[in-house]
Amino acid sequence: MPVRRVPPRTLLPRAACAAALLTALTGCGPFPDGDAEADGPALSAPVGVTAQAGSPTSVHVMWNRPVSTTEITGYEVYRGSVRVKELTAQQHMVDVTGLRAKTRYEFTVRARGEDGSLGPVSRRVSVRTPATVAADRSAPGRPEGLRGHVDGGRAATLTWRRATDDKGVVSYDVYQGTTKIHSVDGGQTRALLTGLRPGTAYRFSVRARDAADNVSPASDTVRLTTAQGKDEGPGTAPDDFRAATRRADGAYYIDLKWTPPQTGGEVPAYQVYLDGEQATTVMWGDSAPQGGSAYSFYIGKEEGARHRVKLRAQLPDGTWGAFSPERTVTTGG
Incomplete structure (x- = not known):
């Protein structure tokens, strides 16, 4: 560069x-920050793009709305150079399925403007799907000991104890109410949630997922209220x-x-x-x-x-x- x-x-x-x-x-x-000029670019790349393997054949891709002064009407998700998903402007995450086990994939996201044109490509994120396991119909045990604390007005941290599974946990899915909002690798028992609204009450829970795509029951719910103000904790x-x-x-x-x-x-x-x-x-x-x-x-x-x-x-x-x-x-x- x-x-x-x-x-x-x-x-x-x-x-x-x-x-x-x-x-x-x-x-x-x-990468935009809070000091960017108010008018900003007409249409820029989606920010905060992440990809997390959910099973040997699926990957969960997430992103945030780009800085834009034009109306965003949707998003396109690409696996390599192949467009695999078209989504509405309200959707900022998607499960890409039909993948191969033990394979590395790269994903990018582009926003679509009101005139139908596509904005710049987001940063490229890579992820490797896990190996296929033998027939497994047993879901992991529910994550226990969920705790959380707010970090300022726009972030919160969740922690929990490792869930048990006869084949191993591949990922943990974080839910806000009944909506999945985040995923982390199965080796982690912590998630930082950002982009929250100041002075707002939230309910979070966590589910474990194994390599056969079996999902555990939800953990207990933790209730958090972010602080007033827009500072990061x-x-x-x-x-x-x-x-x-x-x-x-x-x-x-x-x-x-x-x-x-x-x-x-x-x-x-x-x-x-x-x-x-x-x-x-x-x-x-x-x-x-x-x-x-x-x-x-x-x-x-x-x-x-x-x-x-x-x-x-x-x-x-x-x-x-x-x-x-x-x-x-x-x-x-």
Whole structure:
């Protein structure tokens, strides 16, 4: 991806990174945030696209409405280059069936405008379906111990104990009332729900699904009310954020390290802020690291320069989470 130059104070990024990163400066990436201009693009790509295998032959694809100033009349879901689903504007998730077991698939989503034209393609997400199991008519046991807490006005976190199944749980489906709104891998017992409305009461439950597509009874229901205000809660912020400077080849660099927030999926991008202004967007390619993350960028040649740095993660719904604590570093210090 091409990199645009910025003022000398924030010559970003000339970076060495612990993972294979693609970087784009402010305005280069496809991810909108709350500071975007009110008029926005006429029709942009759907955000927060995720894909979760529900069985050896099905995948659950989810996304959020794109930023748009034109009326959206529907969505098209693609498996590779093949259109597999056409949906109304009110639908933001779908189960794609008829797939093969033990196969990797890639999905994208496009929005359709009122004139019938299609918007840009969303980011590509990949998923691998599990292996087929022998005949299995036994559903998993219900997930127990469902607990939840709100994170600010727009997010909530659910946790539960692992469900039992004779063949193994493939995924957990999260329900708001009677509507499935989210899915996470069967190895997880936590889900971060974003895009909620401030000051609103919700009822959530969880069901387990096995490789034969048997679904458990629903867990107990947890009732949560989001806080007033539109802020993201601290649970959406990167954890254990550290920053340090180093000197190399006659110049100074800032090295960042952090732990991704537990969103129930990969975090595809981060926004890095330097001295109160967004400096760069860091994006991973096909697979984001699941554990600790690191990023390094050039800051200049001046010794004794003092800088403040923080970052925030892109959430599953395409919005940006809470900021990490702000760290202060001094070159040559």
